[in-house]
Amino acid sequence: MTMRTLLVLLDKEFRQFFRNPFLPKMAVMFPLMVMLVIPWVTTQDVRHVGVAVVDHDRTAASRRILQKIGASDYYTLYDVADSYASALGALEEGGIDVIVEIPDGFERSVATGTPRKVSISANGVNALKGSLGSQYMVQTVMQTLAELRAEKGLAAGPDPIAVQNRYNPTLEYRFYMIPALMIMLLIMICGFLPALNLVGEKEKGTIEQINVTPVGRFTFTLAKLVPYWVIGLVLLAFAMLLAWVVYGLVPVGSFGAICLAAALFILTMSGIGVVIANNSDTMQQAMFVMFFFVMLFVLMSGLVTPVESMPGWAQWITRFLPPRYFVGIMRAVYLKGTTFAELWGDYAVLAVSASVFGLLAALTYRKRM
DSSP: OHHHHHHHHHHHHHHHHHHSSSHHHHHHHHHHHHHHTHHHHSOOOOOOEEEEEEESSOSHHHHHHHHHHHHOTTEEEEEEESSHHHHHHHHHHTSOSEEEEEOTTHHHHHHTTOOOOOEEEEOOSSHHHHHHHHHHHHHHHHHHHHHHHHHTTOOOOOOOOOOOOOSOTTOOHHHHHHHHHHHHHHHHHHHHHHHHHHHHHHHHTTHHHHHTSOOOHHHHHHHHHHHHHHHHHHHHHHHHHHHHHHHOOOOSSOHHHHHHHHHHHHHHHHHHHHHHHHTOSSHHHHHHHHHHHHHHHHHHSSSSSOGGGSOHHHHHHHTTOHHHHHHHHHHIIIIIOOOTGGGHHHHHHHHHHHHHHHHHHHHTOOOOO
16 A cells, blocks of 8 residues: 555656646756856866066077967966066056066076076965966976977976876866766755745645645655655766766766765755755745755865865864765766775765655654644
């Protein structure tokens, strides 16, 4: 009887979802927007750094540096200033981001093997752009110096550091963010929709038809969780397909490892949504409470900011946030090919959170006659 009742309720939930004029469209358009638009705009790759060069040397060597700057996609050469003071004025006004000052006698010093120092000043108001812009410029100047020394037959200086970027060789920030955007998609869809659906039934009064039946709380709750569990897995597969077609990004690790973690996480988010709906009387209440949790999950689970970069007290709070563990699993499996055996602790936390919030969703459901 319970299984038959569950199947009838599941049929009702799926029919209700697909008959809704808004929800199916949102379930398709939201992943498209998230996967096709956001990866291009949420980037920490710094380009078009405004540069002014103060060239006191006026030689072929200094012109080589100017050519390197002008030919790079990372810089926009705004001015070759006559003095440092005029370039500094442009920096203070926000017209440029970096000043490169080439000293007099620079070419002669390169020929003698003791090159004079090139001064680089960066605008620190935009800390990210100033920091990365100055680092890019240091690399450009060092590369130019190496070329000039080689042309003059001088031995190149030793390179004490060899850098090898593993798992993301091109340091493509989109590859780092795409797994996180898939998680954000599941947070929004599998958290909001169950909550809004259940509260909508309360406001319309249709839930009273269920309340007068002998349907148990666990059967009722399961009927609310399973549809969004299925929908969430389908949306995740759709998002992964878009990541492959548009960006060429495929998981290095097991697809099954991702699906298992996603299944546990979707049950967790759906359980949270049902718990919030069970304790809300209006859609506005449910939306405000759910929005609070969504903001907490997005900002503190490592989706955008690495957990290791947060203060100690914030890192302690993140231990209680289920998305933190799913973020770790997704990026490790997607980019590194990490196995289930290496991440079993994170899977265990997700399994516990799915069980706890699923149980709370059932226990907080009250029939109101």
